[in-house]
Amino acid sequence: MTMFEIHIDSLQQSFSASSEQTLLSGMESLGKRGIPVGCRGGGCGVCKVRIDKGRYRCKKMSRAHVSAEEESQGYVLACRCMALSDIQLTVVGQMKKAVFGTQD
Amino acid sequence: MSMTGVLRPGHVQIRVMDMGEALTHYKERLGLQETDRDASGRVYLKGWDERDWFSVVLREADEPGMDFMAFKVDSVDTLRRLEGRVREFGCNVETIPAGELNHCGERVRFDSPTGHTFELYAEKDYKGTQMGLLNPDPWHEECLKGMQAQRFDHCLLYGDDLDGTIKLFTEVLGFKEAEQVYDGDLQIGTFLTCGMKAHDLAVIRHTEKNKFHHASFLLGSWEDVLRAADIIGRYKMSLDIGPTRHGITRGRTIYFFDPSGNRNEVFAGDYTYYPDYEPITWTADELGGAIFYHNQTLNERFLTVVT
Numbered sequence A: 001m002t003m004f005e006i007h008i009d010s011l012q013q014s015f016s017a018s019s020e021q022t023l024l025s026g027m028e029s030l031g032k033r034g035i036p037v038g039c040r041g042g043g044c045g046v047c048k049v050r051i052d053k054g055r056y057r058c059k060k061m062s063r064a065h066v067s068a069e070e071e072s073q074g075y076v077l078a079c080r081c082m083a084l085s086d087i088q089l090t091v092v093g094q095m096k097k098a099v100f101g102t103q104d
Numbered sequence B: 001m002s003m004t005g006v007l008r009p010g011h012v013q014i015r016v017m018d019m020g021e022a023l024t025h026y027k028e029r030l031g032l033q034e035t036d037r038d039a040s041g042r043v044y045l046k047g048w049d050e051r052d053w054f055s056v057v058l059r060e061a062d063e064p065g066m067d068f069m070a071f072k073v074d075s076v077d078t079l080r081r082l083e084g085r086v087r088e089f090g091c092n093v094e095t096i097p098a099g100e101l102n103h104c105g106e107r108v109r110f111d112s113p114t115g116h117t118f119e120l121y122a123e124k125d126y127k128g129t130q131m132g133l134l135n136p137d138p139w140h141e142e143c144l145k146g147m148q149a150q151r152f153d154h155c156l157l158y159g160d161d162l163d164g165t166i167k168l169f170t171e172v173l174g175f176k177e178a179e180q181v182y183d184g185d186l187q188i189g190t191f192l193t194c195g196m197k198a199h200d201l202a203v204i205r206h207t208e209k210n211k212f213h214h215a216s217f218l219l220g221s222w223e224d225v226l227r228a229a230d231i232i233g234r235y236k237m238s239l240d241i242g243p244t245r246h247g248i249t250r251g252r253t254i255y256f257f258d259p260s261g262n263r264n265e266v267f268a269g270d271y272t273y274y275p276d277y278e279p280i281t282w283t284a285d286e287l288g289g290a291i292f293y294h295n296q297t298l299n300e301r302f303l304t305v306v307t
Helices: A023-029 A068-072 A095-100 B019-029 B076-089 B162-172 B222-234 B284-291 B300-304
Strands: A003-008 A013-018 A048-053 A056-058 A075-077 A081-083 A087-091 B006-016 B033-037 B043-046 B056-060 B065-073 B093-096 B107-111 B117-121 B151-159 B176-183 B186-193 B201-205 B211-218 B238-245 B252-257 B263-268 B280-283
Touching: A003 A023, A013 A023, A023 A081, A056 A075, A068 A075, B006 B019, B006 B151, B006 B211, B019 B033, B019 B043, B019 B056, B065 B076, B065 B151, B065 B211, B076 B093, B076 B107, B076 B117, B076 B162, B162 B176, B162 B186, B162 B201, B176 B284, B222 B238, B222 B252, B222 B263, B238 B300, B280 B284
Parallel strands: A003 A087, B006 B056, B065 B117, B151 B201, B176 B280, B211 B263
Antiparallel strands: A003 A013, A048 A075, A048 A087, A056 A081, B006 B065, B033 B043, B043 B056, B093 B107, B107 B117, B151 B211, B176 B186, B186 B201, B238 B252, B252 B263
């Protein structure tokens, strides 16, 4: 199993995730309080992130939360996204409030 | 037992993003039985103790959520009468011809003030159970799959004009409020019944229209709810919360998500509601226990995550 380094830019924090594991399950394993894990099925949108650097693959995500245009710009739901290389990401969804303590 | 002309929740059409994953979830894990598929790719399911042809329809789509929820009424006369009344109320009403859903008669589709799509219908083909109707056994080996969901029971929906939807269901469709939740003078939740269950439909006030919180399925006992929790662990399904008990309706419950992020509940137990009962009222200061009776604490995900 290949392990990759996932770096959350604005948090200056990293974790390891395998190519078989979703980014969200890796973030859950950080043990940081308040990571708002929603449905874990690409439906509710609370774990939306933007991939700034790195390769990844995604399972189907709700179009209500990630438009085709956003998807082409690297916006994904962390619960549906798996790394294919080291990754740098920015938290942009409802998770942002819980991770950084701010609304926007 | 219905006392109003509307018999019971009849079916729900749920959008899923991957039909294969959804069928593993609803058939192998919940234990629903597949009864048909149609030309558009929709798959029809029912619980092992349901007699009509289907109660759940899965449709593959780009986003999860609920397309519509339907109630069965006691006759075509009732269907015509209620069609007139929902038109008078001001709903947008559309008649869907028999056969648009396989095995289902004509449906009267209308929108609610909270933005949800509901349907009424009077006729659906009889499929029956494995036990049959003559000297039946209480269950059959084919019923013992997964969580062994007996039947589709109710939905909980989120939407903005709660007062309007309560008015539609109580004044037009003859439902009763078994339980209600108030924050000061503002009603924030309703538990509506068309028969003798504590709820056939629940609606919570929410900023957006037309949101789906969960579809719920009946199990036989608290022991079965605990076994459902074992199945969730065994197959690493996405658990939401439970096993626990609700103060509201007294249900013993567990919540989890299907592979597209739609929330499901399986539960056992409530109480018998009679139509002369006054509603039970819950206040916002006691909401923790109203929702999760054991730990008396609200859970943000349960309150905010919807599809």
